[in-house]
Amino acid sequence: MSYLFHTDDDRREMLAAIGASSIDEIINDQVPQSVQLQRQLELPPAIHEMELTAELTRLADRNANANSHVCFLGGGAYDHFIPAVVDEIASRGEYYTSYTPYQAEVSQGNLQVMFEYETLITQLTGLGVSNASLYDGGSAATEAVLMALATQRGRNKVITSDVVHPQYREILAAYLRNIDAEIVVVAADENGCSAGIIDAIDDQTACVLVQHPNFIGGLEDVAAIAAAAKAAGALTIESFDPVSLGRLRRPGDMGVDIAVAEGQGLGNPLAYGGPYLGIMACREDLVRRLPGRIAGQTTDRRGKRCWVLTLQTREQHIRREKATSNICSNQTLLALRATVHLSLLGPEGLRETSDHCIAKTEYAKQVIVATERFEIVGEGPSLKEFVVRDRNGDVAELLEYARNHALLAGIDLGPMVGLQCEGTLTGLPDRYRDCFLVAVTEKRTRAEIDQWAEILCHAPQTAAC
Structure with missing residues (x-):
C-alpha cells in the first residue's frame, strides 16, 4: 500500500518542468556518490492498514511512560496533573493549527492568547514584562545570559553553580563558545546549595545564573545572591519551577532581574521530552533587550480593544545585525496550554499543588x-x-529492576558526573556518582510511594533491607 499521492504522470510533469530526466539525476547532482546508500532500503513487505495499525501499536507499547508506569522522574520534566479542559481548549482547530501571527488582522485570537499568557507570567514572577515564550527551559536560560551580556557592556563573566541543570549549562557553554565571555562554575556545598556564588562575584561579572529549586532539589538563598550581584552592578537570572511559586517567593520579590523557567509542568504532557515551553520575564527597563515575541494590547481605529506584536526583536524584516536574538518564534500552542492551566488553578490551586x-x-x-x-x-x-x-552503588541495575516492575523510580545521576562542554564543567560533582534523583508530584499517592520504596528495597543485592 503506497502513501505517496503523486502519480507517475505527476512526477514526469514536474521533472519536465525543471529539465531533469529522473529523480535519481537530481539526487546524483546534489549528493556525492560516496555518501549514498548504494542499495535498496531493507523494508518489509507492504501490509494493509489494519495490520499496520496493530504493528505500530505493538511497537508503541514497548515505550515506558507515565501512563504505563508509576513515574518518579524529574530533572525539569514532571508528571503533573493536567485537567481535561486543557486538552479540550488546546485541541480546537483555530488553536491547534496556529503558527506565526504575521498578519495581526487574522490572528487576533492567537495574539490575545499570547497577551493573556504574558500577563499571567508577569503575575507569577513578580516582574514587569514577559515575552510570548521561548523554546524550552534550557534555551530560555541561555537567552537570558546573552541578554545580560548585551546589557552589561564591558563585563564578560557569567557565574553559575554546579547544581544548575547540567543540560542548561551545556547549552550555555555551546552558545558562548565563540563569544568573548567566561563561564565560572562555582561548587555547591555538601547540602547542594550555591552560597559560594556570592564570593565569586566581582566587577567583571555580567550576570549570575542560579536555579531555585536547583537541579538536585535544593533551595537557594536567591535574595542574598541577588543583593550581592546588584551591589557589584551585575544582573541576577533565576531559573525557577513555576509550580514552586505556589509556596516560594516570586523572583521579582527577591530582586531577580530576569526569570526563566521550563513551563512543561503547566498543563503540558511529558511527551517523551518535548516539545516544551520556555518561560522568560524581566524587569520592565530591560524590555528592549528581551528576545522573542511580545504581544501588546491596544485599540483599533474604531476604538475596539485589539492585540498586536510589539517591540519585535528578530523577524524577517529586521536586519540581522540589529536583532537582539536569533530566536524568531515561540511555543504558542504550549503557552496556550499553560495559560488555561494557570487560569484554572488560580493562586489557591497553585498553592495547593505545591503543598x-x-x-x-x-x-x-x-x-x-x-x-x-x-x-x-x-x-x-x-x-x-x-x-x-x-x-550498594549499582544505580543503573536498581532502576532497570524498577522499570521491569512498572516503576520509573528516578534518574541515574552517575552519567552526569564530571561532564564537560567546551572546557566548562557542565556535569555534577563526584558525590552524586552513586545517586538517583527522585521527583514526587501531587499525582503520587501514598500507596504508590510505599510501592516505590518496597520495590527498590527488594531489588537485587538488598540483603541489608
Missing part, C-alpha cells in the same frame, strides 16, 4: 531512609525533588 508536592516528598524521604540500603544526600527542605544514594 501536596511538599507533603508527599517528605513522606517519600521518610519511607526510603527507613531501609539500610538508601540515604538522602543533603539536608534541608525540598519542594518535590531530592537525591537518594544507593549504598
Whole structure:
C-alpha cells in the first residue's frame, strides 16, 4: 500500500518542468556518490492498514511512560496533573493549527492568547514584562545570559553553580563558545546549595545564573545572591519551577532581574521530552533587550480593544545585525496550554499543588531512609525533588529492576558526573556518582510511594533491607 499521492504522470510533469530526466539525476547532482546508500532500503513487505495499525501499536507499547508506569522522574520534566479542559481548549482547530501571527488582522485570537499568557507570567514572577515564550527551559536560560551580556557592556563573566541543570549549562557553554565571555562554575556545598556564588562575584561579572529549586532539589538563598550581584552592578537570572511559586517567593520579590523557567509542568504532557515551553520575564527597563515575541494590547481605529506584536526583536524584516536574538518564534500552542492551566488553578490551586508536592516528598524521604540500603544526600527542605544514594552503588541495575516492575523510580545521576562542554564543567560533582534523583508530584499517592520504596528495597543485592 503506497502513501505517496503523486502519480507517475505527476512526477514526469514536474521533472519536465525543471529539465531533469529522473529523480535519481537530481539526487546524483546534489549528493556525492560516496555518501549514498548504494542499495535498496531493507523494508518489509507492504501490509494493509489494519495490520499496520496493530504493528505500530505493538511497537508503541514497548515505550515506558507515565501512563504505563508509576513515574518518579524529574530533572525539569514532571508528571503533573493536567485537567481535561486543557486538552479540550488546546485541541480546537483555530488553536491547534496556529503558527506565526504575521498578519495581526487574522490572528487576533492567537495574539490575545499570547497577551493573556504574558500577563499571567508577569503575575507569577513578580516582574514587569514577559515575552510570548521561548523554546524550552534550557534555551530560555541561555537567552537570558546573552541578554545580560548585551546589557552589561564591558563585563564578560557569567557565574553559575554546579547544581544548575547540567543540560542548561551545556547549552550555555555551546552558545558562548565563540563569544568573548567566561563561564565560572562555582561548587555547591555538601547540602547542594550555591552560597559560594556570592564570593565569586566581582566587577567583571555580567550576570549570575542560579536555579531555585536547583537541579538536585535544593533551595537557594536567591535574595542574598541577588543583593550581592546588584551591589557589584551585575544582573541576577533565576531559573525557577513555576509550580514552586505556589509556596516560594516570586523572583521579582527577591530582586531577580530576569526569570526563566521550563513551563512543561503547566498543563503540558511529558511527551517523551518535548516539545516544551520556555518561560522568560524581566524587569520592565530591560524590555528592549528581551528576545522573542511580545504581544501588546491596544485599540483599533474604531476604538475596539485589539492585540498586536510589539517591540519585535528578530523577524524577517529586521536586519540581522540589529536583532537582539536569533530566536524568531515561540511555543504558542504550549503557552496556550499553560495559560488555561494557570487560569484554572488560580493562586489557591497553585498553592495547593505545591503543598501536596511538599507533603508527599517528605513522606517519600521518610519511607526510603527507613531501609539500610538508601540515604538522602543533603539536608534541608525540598519542594518535590531530592537525591537518594544507593549504598550498594549499582544505580543503573536498581532502576532497570524498577522499570521491569512498572516503576520509573528516578534518574541515574552517575552519567552526569564530571561532564564537560567546551572546557566548562557542565556535569555534577563526584558525590552524586552513586545517586538517583527522585521527583514526587501531587499525582503520587501514598500507596504508590510505599510501592516505590518496597520495590527498590527488594531489588537485587538488598540483603541489608
